[in-house]
Amino acid sequence: MTAKKVTIEDVARQAGVGIATVSRAINNAEGISAKTRMRILQTIEELGFVPNTSAQSLKVRLTNQIALAVPDIRNAIIPDISWAVEQAAKAHGYRVVQINTAGNARAELEVVRDIKKLHVDGLIIMPLAYPKALPELIDKAGVPISVINYGKQLDDSLQADVVCLSILEGKLVMDHLQQIGRSRIAYAGTQKDVIEDRYLAYERALNRVDASLVYFGEDFSLQTGIRAADYFHGLAHMPDAVYAVNDMVAIGLVNRFKELGVRVPEDVAVVGVDNNQWTTISSPQISSVSIMGSEVARLAAELLLKRIREQTRGDYEKVQFEPRLIVRESSVSLKRSPMHGS
Amino acid sequence: MTAKKVTIEDVARQAGVGIATVSRAINNAEGISAKTRMRILQTIEELGFVPNTSAQSLKVRLTNQIALAVPDIRNAIIPDISWAVEQAAKAHGYRVVQINTAGNARAELEVVRDIKKLHVDGLIIMPLAYPKALPELIDKAGVPISVINYGKQLDDSLQADVVCLSILEGKLVMDHLQQIGRSRIAYAGTQKDVIEDRYLAYERALNRVDASLVYFGEDFSLQTGIRAADYFHGLAHMPDAVYAVNDMVAIGLVNRFKELGVRVPEDVAVVGVDNNQWTTISSPQISSVSIMGSEVARLAAELLLKRIREQTRGDYEKVQFEPRLIVRESSVSLKRSPMHGS
DNA sequence: TTTCGTTATGTAAAGCTTTAAATATAAGAC
DNA sequence: GTCTTATATTTAAAGCTTTACATAACGAAA
Numbered sequence: 001m002t003a004k005k006v007t008i009e010d011v012a013r014q015a016g017v018g019i020a021t022v023s024r025a026i027n028n029a030e031g032i033s034a035k036t037r038m039r040i041l042q043t044i045e046e047l048g049f050v051p052n053t054s055a056q057s058l059k060v061r062l063t064n065q066i067a068l069a070v071p072d073i074r075n076a077i078i079p080d081i082s083w084a085v086e087q088a089a090k091a092h093g094y095r096v097v098q099i100n101t102a103g104n105a106r107a108e109l110e111v112v113r114d115i116k117k118l119h120v121d122g123l124i125i126m127p128l129a130y131p132k133a134l135p136e137l138i139d140k141a142g143v144p145i146s147v148i149n150y151g152k153q154l155d156d157s158l159q160a161d162v163v164c165l166s167i168l169e170g171k172l173v174m175d176h177l178q179q180i181g182r183s184r185i186a187y188a189g190t191q192k193d194v195i196e197d198r199y200l201a202y203e204r205a206l207n208r209v210d211a212s213l214v215y216f217g218e219d220f221s222l223q224t225g226i227r228a229a230d231y232f233h234g235l236a237h238m239p240d241a242v243y244a245v246n247d248m249v250a251i252g253l254v255n256r257f258k259e260l261g262v263r264v265p266e267d268v269a270v271v272g273v274d275n276n277q278w279t280t281i282s283s284p285q286i287s288s289v290s291i292m293g294s295e296v297a298r299l300a301a302e303l304l305l306k307r308i309r310e311q312t313r314g315d316y317e318k319v320q321f322e323p324r325l326i327v328r329e330s331s332v333s334l335k336r337s338p339m340h341g342s
Numbered sequence: 343m344t345a346k347k348v349t350i351e352d353v354a355r356q357a358g359v360g361i362a363t364v365s366r367a368i369n370n371a372e373g374i375s376a377k378t379r380m381r382i383l384q385t386i387e388e389l390g391f392v393p394n395t396s397a398q399s400l401k402v403r404l405t406n407q408i409a410l411a412v413p414d415i416r417n418a419i420i421p422d423i424s425w426a427v428e429q430a431a432k433a434h435g436y437r438v439v440q441i442n443t444a445g446n447a448r449a450e451l452e453v454v455r456d457i458k459k460l461h462v463d464g465l466i467i468m469p470l471a472y473p474k475a476l477p478e479l480i481d482k483a484g485v486p487i488s489v490i491n492y493g494k495q496l497d498d499s500l501q502a503d504v505v506c507l508s509i510l511e512g513k514l515v516m517d518h519l520q521q522i523g524r525s526r527i528a529y530a531g532t533q534k535d536v537i538e539d540r541y542l543a544y545e546r547a548l549n550r551v552d553a554s555l556v557y558f559g560e561d562f563s564l565q566t567g568i569r570a571a572d573y574f575h576g577l578a579h580m581p582d583a584v585y586a587v588n589d590m591v592a593i594g595l596v597n598r599f600k601e602l603g604v605r606v607p608e609d610v611a612v613v614g615v616d617n618n619q620w621t622t623i624s625s626p627q628i629s630s631v632s633i634m635g636s637e638v639a640r641l642a643a644e645l646l647l648k649r650i651r652e653q654t655r656g657d658y659e660k661v662q663f664e665p666r667l668i669v670r671e672s673s674v675s676l677k678r679s680p681m682h683g684s
Numbered sequence: 685t686t687t688c689g690t691t692a693t694g695t696a697a698a699g700c701t702t703t704a705a706a707t708a709t710a711a712g713a714c
Numbered sequence: 715g716t717c718t719t720a721t722a723t724t725t726a727a728a729g730c731t732t733t734a735c736a737t738a739a740c741g742a743a744a
Contacts, residue, residue: 007699007700007701008700008701009700018724018725019725020723023701023702024722032721032722032723033721051701052699053396053458054395054398054400054699054701055400056396056700057701058730065460083442086442095456097409097440097441097460098442114437116392117395117406117407119405140390222623251623277564278620281594281597350732359694360693361695361730362693362695363694365731365733366692369732371732378692395731396729397729397730398731399731400698400700400730401699
């Protein structure tokens with residue numbers, strides 16, 4: 001009933017050939033006649049033989065698998081990333097196994113340190129915590145690594161190909177909000193150092209940051225957006241725009257504002273980042289910055305697969321994509337006549 | 343700079359001991375003095391030795407990893423499942439690698455057939471397509487398997503532990519809709535056989551199915567909901583309630599209805615299934631059935647880990663949880679005074 | 685000092701495959 | 715029928731670890 005552990009030797013004996021011949025049959029190698037191959041495949045079928053992968057990759061160093069380590073699978077942009085990587089890998093005959101680091105420093109280190117245990121030929125990692133020791137571990141990981149960089153200025157010496165999920169999204173948002181005449185612009189995000197660049201762009205765009213207009217929540221979730229809305233609503237002098245660290249937070253904000261009777265975009269404009277599918281479902285629809293998740297992920301995968309194929313090291317690529325702002329209902333200009341007036 | 347492939351033998355030579363001793367040091371085995379262990383660990387550090395997992399698991403059959411195969415990672419319930427499995431696994435010192443089958447029959451077969459290549463001790467699979475050959479492959483997979491069953495009546499003879507993502511959710515929805523006085527109840531889903539049970543419950547609850555009130559889309563996405571809303575809106579005689587195969591579709595429906603000027607729940611009640619996080623964000627908030635994804639996933643993981651630990655086969659568990667209907671704004675009774683009247 | 689019982693360490697086999705090198709077989713030329 | 719050459723097949727080594735078994739070291743008891 002079960003594969004009781006039938007080895008290549010059993011197959012060879014049964015089929016009356018040598019083990020090398022069986023191996024050739026398995027691997028579609030040449031130097032074997034069509035009819036013996038047939039016979040062997042038949043025997044394999046009968047005996048229910050399945051080659052032991054551990055033994056195989058003990059000799060052949062490749063596994064035809066790559067790993068993808070993502071921060072928090074509950075963040076709505078991850079699916080796009082993972083999907084794109086999967087497609088690219090499949091096109092090269094590769095399988096993808098996904099690991100969840102939960103944006104946790106320890107987990108990020110662990111996946112790189114233990115990458116060999118995963119039985120993969122390479123790793124695409126999208127770090128969030130960026131623990132100090134990461135570059136060093138990447139350096140001695142032993143397999144090629146691609147980094148999908150999410151809002152952090154990285155040291156150029158990193159021994160990995162790096163593709164950035166756009167580095168300029170913050171500037172785009174701030175420029176836009178100022179252009180449509182908003183002057184009290186708030187920021188809603190997680191701790192300032194988690195997606196550092198997005199917050200730094202906020203600081204840079206302003207002469208002086210009003211600390212009361214900055215809200216740091218615990219994560220990237222709807223909840224954070226909801227709490228931020230409560231917080232801003234409680235202020236003596238409300239902001240007239242909010243730059244949200246991502247769409248999840250933006251959606252939480254907008255929905256809570258609605259409940260509180262704050263009109264979006266008339267009273268407050270809201271802009272998110274990531275341009276996930278929910279931005280168009282929310283009402284009002286939410287302006288956002290497309291960070292080209294799919295393209296970035298695909299490129300990261302291609303670069304990795306290329307390194308695996310060519311077994312090269314050094315001379316690492318550092319790529320970044322041009323982000324695109326997509327203006328929707330949640331951030332209309334103040335000068336236009338508002339559509340949603342009561 | 344790189345791990346050039348330093349083996350246990352190099353370490354042994356360098357430390358002036360036998361390879362068995364090094365092995366003992368690595369695995370915290372007993373029968374080694376504290377000081378030699380220290381010395382060896384030091385040498386390992388110096389040389390940057392990392393044990394070859396292929397060679398290891400060629401001897402020891404276990405890898406301390408399990409695989410989780412999920413249908414479409416873009417479906418909003420998957421994250422909960424995956425999260426719960428991860429937690430359970432971690433508690434037992436196991437790592438989880440996730441595979442995306444995209445609900446594709448071929449991929450579902452492949453992951454079971456090739457499970458050995460994944461270098462894992464067991465598999466949790468959540469099939470959608472349920473291809474015919476699946477039970478047979480599960481039977482001879484060679485590692486224990488847990489099935490998370492999503493809306494399909496399964497053959498009891500399946501050689502795997504099965505935990506059902508509630509089997510009665512459809513009945514709950516239909517009972518509820520009829521109870522609040524809806525008589526023209528529509529169904530919006532994917533093809534009837536994909537999440538078979540949910541549709542069958544619809545049929546069972548009605549004397550006669552009006553074919554014009556059934557909409558089958560392509561997937562479980564928002565898009566399907568949007569198209570369904572367009573379809574129903576175009577009917578000469580609109581339904582007064584829609585039972586959506588899941589929350590994604592329900593949310594798509596509600597939002598499109600709003601755009602079309604159809605009032606929810608006054609004109610049409612909408613109920614989804616899965617109870618994902620977006621149901622409470624949508625406005626109106628959406629009634630849904632909690633299918634206990636986390637609990638189900640955790641149990642599936644526990645059962646799998648138990649089998650791995652005890653190396654048992656046969657006598658498989660078939661468990662199902664009690665679903666819970668959660669009534670929100672989208673399906674208020676017709677008799678109550680509507681809150682949202684214009 | 686000898687002997688015994690423990691504990692620490694080393695040796696060698698086993699685990700299963702791939703592959704280089706050696707050998708056998710078949711086909712073709714003369 | 716013999717020789718050459720190309721093709722098919724087999725043998726044996728290598729890949730790296732764990733572990734059963736054998737051996738060595740050590741301290742304690744006699």
